[in-house]
Amino acid sequence: MAVSARRLRILVAKPGLDGHDRGAKIIARALRDAGFEVIYTGLHQTPAMIAEAAVQEDVDAVGLSVLSGAHGTLFPAVLDELRSRGGGNVVVFGGGIVPDEDRPALLAAGVAAIFTPGTSTREIVDWVRANVRPRAA
């Protein structure tokens, strides 16, 4: 019991060039209000910058937000960069304008869940509680 008492640490990140940060900021605040430790990267991050921050900050999960349609390139790139830094066990989830047909490829690439417009913050908080565990130190 004592082992899992540590609060979950989550990095909320905006890869790519689009500036639509409304969703990312709302999710970051909702996760923080739900009791998690949240780090927000700010906009215009490269996949390498996000993976580096995730490893440096020793987070348990990374939430990615892309609204430019570049998710097919950027989500897998973040996963690759994480693996190359020994962060392969960080849970990565994402959201944005993601058509249903793109889901299978992203899930196959290792994205744990995709949240699309209309999702409530509660659903995302509940999903994090159920699916993210503190990584072993």
Add this chain to the structure above:
Amino acid sequence: MTKREWIERVYRRAEERPVRFSTVSDMEVDPLYTADDLGPDAAARIGLPGDFPYTRGVYPSMYRGRLWTMRQFAGFGTAEDTNARFRFLLAQGQTGLSTAFDMPTLMGYDADHPRAQGEVGREGVAVSSLVDMRALFHGIRLDQVTTSMTVNCTASILLAMYLAVAEEQGVPWTAVGGTIQNDMLKEFIAQKEWICPPEPSLRIVVDMIAFCTEHVPRWHPVSISGYHIREAGSTAVQELAFTLADGIAYVEAAVARGLDVDRFGPRLSFFWNLHNDFLEEVAKLRAARRMWAHVMRDRFGATNPRAMQLRTHAQTAGASLTAQQPLNNVVRVAVQALAGVLGGVQSLHTNSLDETLALPSEQAVMVALRTQQILAEESGVANVVDPLGGSWAIEALTDRLEREANAYIARIDGLGGMVRAIELGYPQKEIAEAAYVYQQQLDRGEKVVVGVNRYQVPEERPPELLRVPLEVEARQADRVRRLKRERDGTAACAALGRVRAAAASGENLMPPLVQAVKALCTVGEIADAFRDVFGVYRDPAWL
């Protein structure tokens, strides 16, 4: 019986549903408005169409004189793909063009830059050089259409390209009409596309205002935009206040440069969001016109009536559309567009029903355009000038939005103006707070979005989405690499040097930019020159 007496004696005993009666911006509204709400000076405050303070419209005959311009924002893939969409829209009776650029173009990266990976042609059309701009307007005479270009931190470069294309077509700059968004202040507040910090960004905007006033007199060099502020989650009052405060900052900067407010003032245009709350949106547009007329006359001493008239484009609210039951979006867009028309806009974009899923398909964009045509040709609302003027509810809401927005503007003045307010993160934090409050209201079911948190059904999403193939990126990157290899490198290098020198010396950037794009310097190369001279702005990442 006064309104108060009516509420106390009659309304209190009537049935009322147990909900908070508030706008989508969470502004509580009265059950009824009467003449009591308007006060004795109402007639003068409201005025008449075409007359100060323009509450009822900037033109005397409004849509009886000329319908609003139907201007659908379009752009995806390569310049050739978007050129085909432009011609389709013109063939369907659209009356103006509006260009969406992809993220690399908007942020100042060429298609072959590592940062452009995955983004080329995806959210708009990829334009890296004059070659692409030429292809984008192939077969479209630039004196026969007006074009709106939605671009901000690279606006000066894209305008230089547009003018170069006009010149190649033999169209004099004095015959070129259109609008470039070029509203950098709202980028820091809401849309978040930037290269340099606020001060040099503002300087480039003023360069463009000065240049266009002299050389491209039919061009609107800045479109002061509330649209993105609202999409980022602001309330209607915040949209109104922050947008007009941005306008005040541009006028201050242009006046400080020695420009004449009566000469450049008429070329400033605006761009508002049209959200779901019908009465609030109509009131917002009317309040905006009245407030701007007073700002220009009373704050800046304008005497030219055209400098006091707020002319505006508007777009239905992208953020209001739902991925669930997307056909419902057609109805939302129609109601929002009606608010725009009854609010007296000069130009309108109606969103397509599939925009929460992908860029619009041809069929979806056709329904969106037809929505405007039905309003214009069938509904009858264009026959009467400002038909809602004098409605007690509309006038009272107009007054209230004006009052509350003026309070915000006073606060921003108190902070030292909008540039300082942005540096402090004031508007950014106000918007983020409003967005979070709204989301919590949705999550609790206090605000209803049909199909999302009420009246849900299990559903299949529509299959017919526009897909931009990944090969577009490789093709576009090849094209720009080849251009850099094959152009006259010495001439390009020298032209870029002149841009750098003008950036450093404070000389107007536009003439050297026109020379640079003609020498085939790319968007990325010129943006790099800005980065070197002006520095790079980074997201403060406030939560």
